[in-house]
Amino acid sequence: MLMSTEAVETALTKIASPAEFQRSGHQAIFEAIRHLYDHGIPVDQVSVADRLEATDGLERIGGKDYLIDVGMAVPTPAHAAHYAEIVSRTALLRQLIDAGTAIVELGFDAPDDASEAIEQAERLLFDVTGRRISGAFQPLLPLLEEGFLRLEELAERQEHVTGVATGFHKLDSLLSGFQKGNLIIIGARPSVGKTALALNMAVNAALLGNPVAIFSLEMSSDELVQRVICSEGRINLQHLRTGHLKDTDWTSINSALSRLSKCDIQVDDTPATTILEIRTKARRLLKDRPGGMIIVDYLQLMQPTTRRVENRQAEVAEISRGLKILAKELEVPIVCLSQLSRGVESRGGRPRLSDLRESGAIEQDADVVIFIHRDVYGRSEDDDGGEDRKYPPLGEAELIVAKNRNGPTDTVHVAYIPENTKFVDLARDPR
Incomplete structure (x- = not known):
């Protein structure tokens, strides 16, 4: 860096801060070089020495002689990228050692709340990974070539679902289909069918060979299993819960179990989980399972990673942003269920984006927002059936795609069988 402006530019794209150097003298030299570069001043041994002297740092690093020795230690600036990567990698390993030491101390301190200690440990590791420098610029040409190959592949496959x-x-x-890296929000008021729809989607995706991870913060794994069997076997949920089953029901259950046994669905029913916990578990789970999908039920039951959030809106914003970042990091779609505010019921009619409960950040972070709109209380029987009716007919539901970052919005009409908690395609389109 003391020998070439090009080397300075290369190093600054790979070294995030002076703290990545272990020696305090090297930290001071790097800070001086960065200051000179930021102010458009040529970087060489003379200008760096002047900057260090102006900040009373020259003598602390060993004077001008040490600067000369540092410059002479590098045979050529042509390998600046390689040297900078060594600095960055070594810094990351030191941070990992520091985090590991802190985690060991947490264990020896014997805290009363072990779960709080685990959360602190996860946060320490998350901070280490969060300090990594983001990817460098990529030239447009290879990106265009990659995009063209992708277009050719899509044209050959002629599939609507990518x-x-x-x-x-x-x-x-x-x-x-749900695209990798996307955050999909499914919103509805309680008892409208958020969990039912998510489970239907999970089973449908898994039957097509996609691994699915479900984080259920509200229902236990036993309750989810009952719903899945009820939905796939077309068994009355109340009969399943009470055990009042006919011989034909047992036949349907066995058939459903045979199909479900082929599904790669993993369920975690830990309550009040955090983004850090989901990130850790999902990364471990999907390590050997390329592709797939993550479902979180539901957003408002999640806890923030930090306890220093000002209010609930800020907490939800942190959770929402964390889910979007996680979807991009893992390169899978994350489907997150969300409650809607009571304004939907007081206003009547179809939900809209402003009804997303507790934070406008949900709307901002989501790539796709789908609302479930159906009649829960028999109100559709009082509608005149005209174009302005507030509710779809009983037995039907609307999946309102209110936001689609990369495509059109529309309303999809489906059938809903409440006793089976089952959404299915309508045989006809009512429009």
Whole structure:
């Protein structure tokens, strides 16, 4: 860096801060070089020495002689990128050692709340990975070539679904499936069918060979299993819960279990989980399972990673942003269920983006927002059936795609069988 401006530019793209150097003298030299470069001043041994002298740092590093020795230690600036990567990698390993030492101390301190200690440990590791420098610029030409190859592949396959299929044909046609790196929000008021729809999508995707991870913060794994069997076997949920089953029900259950045994679905029913916990578990789970999908039920039950958040809106914003970042990092779609505010019921009619509860950040972070709109209380029977009716007919539901970052929005009409907690495609389109 003391020998070439090009070397300075290369190093600054790979070394995030002076702290990545272990010796305090090298930290001071790097800070001086960065200051000179930021102010458009040529970087060489003379200008760096002047800057260090102006900040009373020259003598602390060993004077001008030490600067000369540092410059002479590098045979050529041509390998600046390689040397900078060594500095960055070594710094990351030191940070990992520091985090490991702190985690060991946490264990020896014997805290009363072990879960709080685990959360602190996860936060320390997350901070280490968070300090890594983001990727450098990529030239446009190879990106164009890669994009063209992708277009050729899509043209050859002639498929409408390029992501994870939900099993709802009109919805898949509209969205081309759930795309990797996307955050999909499914919103509705309580008892409208958020969990039912998410489980239907999970099973449909898994039957097509996609691994699915479900984080259920509200229902236990036993309750989820009951719902999945009920939905796939078309068994009355109340009969399943009470054990009042007919011989034909047992036949349907066995058939459903045979199909479900082929599904790679993993369930975690830990309550009040955090983004850090989901990130750790999901990375471990998906390590040997390329592709797939993550479902979180539901957003408002998650806890923030930090306890220093000012209010609930800020907490939800942190969680929402964390889910979007996680989707991009793992390169999978994350489907997160969300409650809607009571304004939907007081206003009547169809939900809208402003009804997302507790934070406008959910709307901002989501790539796709889907609302479930159906009649829960028999109100559709009082509608005149005209174009302005507030609710779809009983037995039907609307999946309102209110936001689609990369495509059109529309409403998909589906059938809903409440006793089976089952959403299915309508045989006809009511429009």
